[in-house]
Amino acid sequence: MGSTENIWNAVEVPESHSSEVPSSSLAVDHSLSLPEMKPRIVELCKDLFKQWSSLDASDFSLETVSGGITNLLLKVSVKEKDGNVVHMTVRLYGPNTEYVINRERELQAIPFLSAAGFGAKLLGVFGNGMVQSFINARTLTPLDMRKPKLVSKIAKQLRRFHEVGIAGSKEPQLWNDVFKFFERASSLKFDDHEKQKKYETISFGEIHKEIIELKEMTDRFNAPIVFSHNDLLSGNLMLNDEEDKLYFIDFEYGSYSYRGFDIGNHFNEYAGYDCDYSLYPIKDEQYHFFRYYLKPDSPHEVSDEELKALYLETNTFMLASHLYWALWALIQAKMSPIDFDYLSYFFLRYNEYKNQREKSFLLARSKFSGSQIDS
Known part of the structure; x- marks a missing residue:
């Protein structure tokens, strides 16, 4: 390499x-x-x-x-x-x-x-x-992001963001990027013996199988393809309190991708860098976001069917967010000189993927089988 x-x-x-x-x-x-x-x-x-x-x-x-x-x-x-x-x-x-x-x-x-x-x-x-x-504004914190008033502002902004057209190919890049990350992440060698030992505990055969299965499941949603931010964490949200103006910043990971991925990734970021996934928004909190995303000017006119459909889409693509950033973290563990424990971050993200996989796949299958599952 x-x-x-x-x-x-x-x-x-x-x-x-x-x-x-x-x-x-x-x-x-x-x-x-x-x-x-x-x-x-x-x-x-x-x-x-x-x-x-x-x-x-x-x-x-x-x-x-x-x-x-x-x-x-x-x-x-x-x-x-x-x-x-x-x-x-x-x-x-x-x-x-x-x-x-x-x-x-x-x-x-x-x-x-x-x-x-x-x-x-x-x-x-x-x-x-x-x-x-x-930009004269302050950066939000993960706890700011979940405040109902800000949730509605973020949802409205994200809807507007997704309506921007960018020149060039409109092909969704999510899985191209995930497979590129996988290829890079699965062929690393660490100079540090302890890091190498941890790295060798990772089953890349298992991860590859998960990527294939999740891609097949998400493909069934035919989710809208939009220009996505793909990294809408608190650090990339800024607020001017005096003007009550919200800003999205840092478009490094931006690409055409799937609507559900961008929203699911944002919800994962409620956990912050500490990865406290007990902070992941519950169904009612997600529905509040969805209402303002789907109909910014008339959020209370969003139907239950629309809410349920976006809930299933988002909470399936949420899994892809964990795989994306887990593989990203492995590459960073090798390449980045920044003092951050990227290797541990991989395990936090991949373990949360495994924790949520069964529930999310069950919900997704309920959509396609027509069965009713309590979410």
């Missing part, structure tokens, strides 16, 4: 956007301290935005907005010659994230999503990241 090998096609800025958005070949080391990083960020900004080329380094300031388990996000403030201060975000991709993220797909989608009012505006791209407009 060479370091240049990639499960995706080579990542390039698409031709259609390279002329519209400034680009730079410069890269910034993700591991530097903030003081060490500043001169490199200043150089990058001057290279991307020629109007700032004569500014002094003291006209630039930066602070860390977040350090997730994939990227580093910085707020950069620039004092222009006329005294105006411009704020923007610089997103540094985590090292080796190209093994799990299709950057070309992301860059293709951002202008369309931005035009529809989602996320931040793309201002520039560089060797290992992008520059976007700054």
Whole structure:
């Protein structure tokens, strides 16, 4: 497994956007301290935005907005010659994230999503990241996500998000991505002896069988294919409390996929990074979400049949979310230098898949057999 090998096609800025958005070949080391990083960020900004080329380094300031388990996000403030201060975000991709993220797909989608009012505006791209407009809002917590008022706002926004059209192929990518992840995850070798021992306890034959069976089951739903966020966790939801405005951010994993996957994945994220799946929304909580998703302007007109159908769809695709992120975590356990126990995260996600499998498959089969099962 060479370091240049990639499960995706080579990542390039698409031709259609390279002329519209400034680009730079410069890269910034993700591991530097903030003081060490500043001169490199200043150089990058001057290279991307020629109007700032004569500014002094003291006209630039930066602070860390977040350090997730994939990227580093910085707020950069620039004092222009006329005294105006411009704020923007610089997103540094985590090292080796190209093994799990299709950057070309992301860059293709951002202008369309931005035009529809989602996320931040793309201002520039560089060797290992992008520059976007700054969003003045706070990041939600997993507990915020389940508050009824916010649930309805998220559901309405997700419906609108799913109505955005992105240029290019509309082929759903979920299973293509899962099989790519499986291929990569099943052929790893860890230098760390303890990690290797844990890794060797995983039955990839069993996982492959589960992927095939789950794909066959989900295919029977003929679920709507929409442009999906695919990573709608609390960290990718921001709220401006003063304006009561909700933002979706970070479209790294966005692709055409299945409606039920995007919703089921969102519900899984109620558990947070601690994976407390006792927080997974109960049926009534899901129905509250579904009403505002299906009919944002008249949620109480949604029929019981519509609610039940989306409930069965979502709670079958929810299983696919566990497989997707479990396999993702194995790749990250090998590739990512970030201090996070990805190997344990694999077991948390895969074990929850096994915990929920029987109930979800039973519910799905009830739909196709016509039998009534108490869910």
